[in-house]
Amino acid sequence: MKKTTIFWHRRDLRTDDNHGLYEALKNEGSVLPIFIFDTEILDELEDKKDARIEFIHEHLKEIKTFYQKHNSSLLVLHGKPKDVFKKLTEDYDIKSVYTNRDYEPYAQKRDREIYDLLKEKDIEFKGYKDHVVLEKGEVLKDDGDPYVVFTPYSRKWREKFNLDELPNYKIDDLTPNLFTTDSFEMPSLEDLGFEKTDVDFPEIDLSKSTLENYAEDRDIPAVKGTSRLSVHLRFGTISIREAIRRSIKKSDTFVTELIWREFYQMIIYHFPKSATSSFKSKYDKIEWRNNEKEFEAWCEGKTGYPIVDAGMRQLNETGYMHNRVRMIVASFLTKHLLIDWRWGEAYFAQKLLDYELASNVGGWQWASGSGCDAAPYFRIFNPYTQTKKFDPQRKYINKWVPEVDSEDYPEPIVDHKEGRERALATYKSALS
DNA sequence: TGAAATGTTGGGGCG
DNA sequence: ACGCCCCAACATTTC
Numbered sequence: 001m002k003k004t005t006i007f008w009h010r011r012d013l014r015t016d017d018n019h020g021l022y023e024a025l026k027n028e029g030s031v032l033p034i035f036i037f038d039t040e041i042l043d044e045l046e047d048k049k050d051a052r053i054e055f056i057h058e059h060l061k062e063i064k065t066f067y068q069k070h071n072s073s074l075l076v077l078h079g080k081p082k083d084v085f086k087k088l089t090e091d092y093d094i095k096s097v098y099t100n101r102d103y104e105p106y107a108q109k110r111d112r113e114i115y116d117l118l119k120e121k122d123i124e125f126k127g128y129k130d131h132v133v134l135e136k137g138e139v140l141k142d143d144g145d146p147y148v149v150f151t152p153y154s155r156k157w158r159e160k161f162n163l164d165e166l167p168n169y170k171i172d173d174l175t176p177n178l179f180t181t182d183s184f185e186m187p188s189l190e191d192l193g194f195e196k197t198d199v200d201f202p203e204i205d206l207s208k209s210t211l212e213n214y215a216e217d218r219d220i221p222a223v224k225g226t227s228r229l230s231v232h233l234r235f236g237t238i239s240i241r242e243a244i245r246r247s248i249k250k251s252d253t254f255v256t257e258l259i260w261r262e263f264y265q266m267i268i269y270h271f272p273k274s275a276t277s278s279f280k281s282k283y284d285k286i287e288w289r290n291n292e293k294e295f296e297a298w299c300e301g302k303t304g305y306p307i308v309d310a311g312m313r314q315l316n317e318t319g320y321m322h323n324r325v326r327m328i329v330a331s332f333l334t335k336h337l338l339i340d341w342r343w344g345e346a347y348f349a350q351k352l353l354d355y356e357l358a359s360n361v362g363g364w365q366w367a368s369g370s371g372c373d374a375a376p377y378f379r380i381f382n383p384y385t386q387t388k389k390f391d392p393q394r395k396y397i398n399k400w401v402p403e404v405d406s407e408d409y410p411e412p413i414v415d416h417k418e419g420r421e422r423a424l425a426t427y428k429s430a431l432s
Numbered sequence: 433t434g435a436a437a438t439g440t441t442g443g444g445g446c447g
Numbered sequence: 448a449c450g451c452c453c454c455a456a457c458a459t460t461t462c
Contacts, residue, residue, distance in 0.1 A: 219433090327433070366433085378462040379434045386434090420435085424462060439459070446451085 001093035002030060004180060008099040009035045009074075010107070012130055012236035013059040015066045015171065019130040022169035024098035025178050032092070032180045033067060034075040035060055036084050037192055040110075051199035051319055051353055052235075057189050058201075059237055064186060072179030076186045081110055085117055094123050100130035100236075103269035104357050132262045133240055134160055136269045139262075146270040147263070148279075148372040154259045163248060166241050199319055199353070202228035204238060211250035218253070221311075221322035222395035227254065230354035233261070264362035267372060274372075275361050276342070283370030286430040289338040297413055298333055299347055301401070304412035305383045307391060308332045310400035317400075319353035324390050330367035331381035336419035338426055341368035369427065377427040380420050 005028035007021050013035075015021060024031045042053070064074040077084045088094065097118060102111065115125045129135045139156050140146055147153035189196060205228050210217075217225025227247075232238045240258070247254050268275060278284045297303050301312035311325035321329070326348075333344045345364040349355050365371025369379075391397055394404075403409050 324433085331434095375433075376462085380462090382435060417436095420462095428462085435462085437459100437461070439457105441455100441457080443453105443455090445453085447449105 003095045004092045005029070005031050005095050006088065006092075006097045007031050007033045008097060009033060009060075009063065010099060010102055011234065012100045012239075013056065013063060014237055014239065015063055017169050017239040017242055018100070018171070018236075019167070019169050020098045020100040020126075020128040022171055023126070023128055025171055028096065028098075029178055030180050031098075031178055032075060032182065033063070033072070034077060034088075035063075036081050037076070037078045037187070038081055038110075039079055040081075041106075042192065042194075046350070048193060049195045049197045051197045051201070052355070053192065053194045054189060054197055054199070055201055055231065055353065056235060057192075057194075059235065060186065067179060070179050071181055073182055073184045074186070075182070075184045078187055078192060082113055082117060085114055089118075089121055089123065094118075094121075096124035096126060098126050098128070101127040101135070102131065103136065103265050105268065105272040105275055108269075108272070131236065131240065132265050133166070133244060133258075134262060136266055139266065146266060148267070150260065150263055150373045153263050153266075154256060157259050157262065163245075166244065168241060168245075169239075201353070202231060202320065204229055204232055206243065206246045208250065211247055211254055214251045215253035219324045219390055221325050222391055222393070222399070226323070230356070234354050234356045260362075261356075261359055264358040267362060268358035271372075274365065275357060278368075278370035279365055279372045279374075280370050282431055283368070286338075286370075287426060288340040290340055290343070291337065294337050294413060295333075295339050295343060297410075298329070298337060298339070298344075302410055302413075303332070304410040305332065306394070306397040306401055306404050306409075307383050307387045309404075310397045313400040315348075315351050319351060321352070322396070324386075325396075326363065327367060328381055328383060328386050330364055332383060334364075334368040335380045335423040336414055336416070338423060341365060341370065377431065378424060380423055382416060382420075384416065 005024055007024040012018050012020070021033070045053070060074065060076055067074050097114075102108070111127065118125045134157055136146075139153060139160060141152075147156065205224075210225065210227060213225060214227075217223045229238065229243060233240060233243065244255065244258065271279065298308070298312065301309035301316065303309055307325065308329050311321050311329045314325070315321040330341070330344055333339050334341050341364040345360055348360050348364070349357070352360070362371060366374045369375060369377035387394070387397070397404055401409070
């Protein structure tokens with residue numbers, strides 16, 4: 001049997017500027033690219049019309065077309081990664097497995113298991129930095145500890161970053177016959193137990209005008225002022241290096257957002273427990289009200305607070321919510337309604353096309369006050385003030401809550417002043 | 433990557 | 448001209 005090297009695609013659904021793929025082709029012959037639809041993850045998804053699965057599926061088709069142009073194919077599998085690899089080691093004489101590193105707790109555990117499994121059979125498992133520009137261990141305090149505060153982290157990140165040294169892993173120069181020549185059928189969406197949706201996927205906008213106006217426009221939800229990059233970065237349909245190359249000289253504010261992303265990736269790697277418990281443990285003492293009826297009203301966009309309801313309806317209808325509004329609805333849920341941030345986090349996980357655990361947990365813990373470098377708990381957003389500042393014409397509100405001025409629109413679920421004071425009292429007693 | 437409460441200042445109306 | 452009050456505008460502090 002011919003020696004084969006596997007390249008395992010995960011959250012890097014592209015062949016262009018892909019570090020692990022580049023290394024596999026550079027160092028090995030006969031590379032077999034694979035992707036696994038992981039049932040450990042898929043089985044957790046309640047809605048069988050999940051646009052994210054469709055997004056992955058669509059992009060796998062594109063990747064496969066690319067490989068086919070090189071007389072190869074893409075092997076798409078369905079199952080538990082461990083079982084899949086056991087089978088692969090029986091079907092192929094595998095020399096090594098290449099992949100790109102993933103810093104989430106589940107991925108870390110999965111990769112450790114695969115590493116152990118392969119090691120028993122004397123197969124190398126090699127991971128590469130691809131998802132971020134600077135990873136764990138590269139941006140540390142002078143004493144070697146990871147940063148837990150954003151501002152000094154970002155300062156160090158910018159110090160370490162060098163545009164001229166930013167690699168572009170082009171595989172066009174590498175010999176294409178390094179791929180295996182097998183041919184595979186890809187499972188359909190239905191084979192995987194999912195259905196087509198009618199969701200539109202956002203297209204990347206890194207145009208000159210968008211980036212130049214980014215600092216000013218990004219906070220206005222009625223304006224199309226953001227890059228729409230999130231879902232593409234999450235699934236790696238664009239490389240982070242390419243995103244930086246195209247933006248770094250045009251908008252500092254935008255690059256700061258990309259640094260926030262790396263900051264949270266680093267936090268989840270160093271502090272995996274923060275995915276499910278408060279970064280600052282004393283915040284776990286807060287006595288959440290966790291009223292299910294109120295949670296339902298929040299989910300459905302029926303709180304009687306127009307800006308909150310607009311955000312939740314945008315999320316429900318499109319799988320996306322403007323970032324400014326994400327902060328407002330998160331503050332409202334955790335402060336005004338005193339509902340556990342994990343409930344909100346889980347709802348976002350279910351609905352957001354661009355759901356990324358590290359950023360989502362980071363954002364929710366920031367809003368609830370429990371996170372590293374979070375806002376102090378007494379910073380409570382006033383939904384009306386936020387509306388005046390960021391949606392003064394109420395364009396965004398009118399778009400998503402057309403009945404806002406009619407009798408059908410509900411009364412506020414809680415009075416702002418009372419909600420604010422209740423939150424202050426509850427947090428204060430938990431933290432004192 | 434707040435907002436509200438409280439404090440300070442200074443212009444203007446008025447007796 | 449003066450003191451007094453009101454209050455907007457701004458600054459500071461508090462939550």
